[in-house]
Amino acid sequence: MRKVKKGIAMATLSLKVLNREGRTICVSRGEDYVSLVCTAEYQEGDMIILESSVKNIHVQWQADDAMGPAFCFITDNVLFKIPFGEKRISYSPKAFSGNRHYLYARVAREDEVSAYRNLALNVNDQHGDTRCYPHAFANVETRGEAVFAARNAIDGVCENRSHGEWPYESWGINRQDDAEMTVDFGREVEADKIVLYTRADFPHDNWWRQVTLTFSDGTSIDWELEKSSLPHVLPMEKKNVTWVKLSNLIKADDPSPFPALSQIEVYGRVVCK
Numbered sequence: 001m002r003k004v005k006k007g008i009a010m011a012t013l014s015l016k017v018l019n020r021e022g023r024t025i026c027v028s029r030g031e032d033y034v035s036l037v038c039t040a041e042y043q044e045g046d047m048i049i050l051e052s053s054v055k056n057i058h059v060q061w062q063a064d065d066a067m068g069p070a071f072c073f074i075t076d077n078v079l080f081k082i083p084f085g086e087k088r089i090s091y092s093p094k095a096f097s098g099n100r101h102y103l104y105a106r107v108a109r110e111d112e113v114s115a116y117r118n119l120a121l122n123v124n125d126q127h128g129d130t131r132c133y134p135h136a137f138a139n140v141e142t143r144g145e146a147v148f149a150a151r152n153a154i155d156g157v158c159e160n161r162s163h164g165e166w167p168y169e170s171w172g173i174n175r176q177d178d179a180e181m182t183v184d185f186g187r188e189v190e191a192d193k194i195v196l197y198t199r200a201d202f203p204h205d206n207w208w209r210q211v212t213l214t215f216s217d218g219t220s221i222d223w224e225l226e227k228s229s230l231p232h233v234l235p236m237e238k239k240n241v242t243w244v245k246l247s248n249l250i251k252a253d254d255p256s257p258f259p260a261l262s263q264i265e266v267y268g269r270v271v272c273k
Helices: 085-090 150-154
Strands: 012-018 024-031 033-038 047-052 057-062 070-074 078-081 101-107 135-138 181-198 208-215 220-224 232-251 260-270
Touching (some): 012 033, 070 181, 135 150, 150 181, 220 232
Antiparallel strands (some): 012 024, 012 047, 024 033, 047 078, 057 070, 057 101, 135 181, 208 220
């Protein structure tokens, strides 16, 4: 029988760091809370595993102390591949460096689950089937480079006045007219506001004069934008949705072919059932 404490499922959590052969470098376990200090310098191929005895659960978990914790909904055990080489430069240079790393995970409190927040934020998002939500994915990312990956648009870094390595990572569309990006929340949420930080590295960048937001409930909004480095804010009627898609990106009449998105924020609450 699943244990429940004050409306929140209790869970046995574990954090592991494995090498590329799957051998355990360090591990820790706990009830509802687990912390791990890994005193080894990461090597290429190393990975972090977050395991929970309860599936479909909200957690606060920190993969690296330089990134801070993420409020996530996990549907199963999570595998986080520690980035190296070209994939590392979209993260802070302090992340995953050195030989002392502090990780932790805990079951989210009831007040945290019901709180009004940016529902799109996830510093631990990665490519593929992450089982960790929210999750961003797109049909194109410029040259397949990490600094232009969809995950950059939900990592909480809103700096938009340049492009390239952190903190200027963004979602790049590779000049593709049919580019689209989706934020999957992994469960039902109630959203009432969207904020976009479009990249504003002018004159290198172009900008979108209009975009379309499509929601899992079948509705859509055409949103006119301006040339600006400031956030574009769209209040809207409350919608119960599981995902939102950004598409129909209409560029401005400008010589630059490079519009891009630095950050998308979706504000609201988790629908508690």
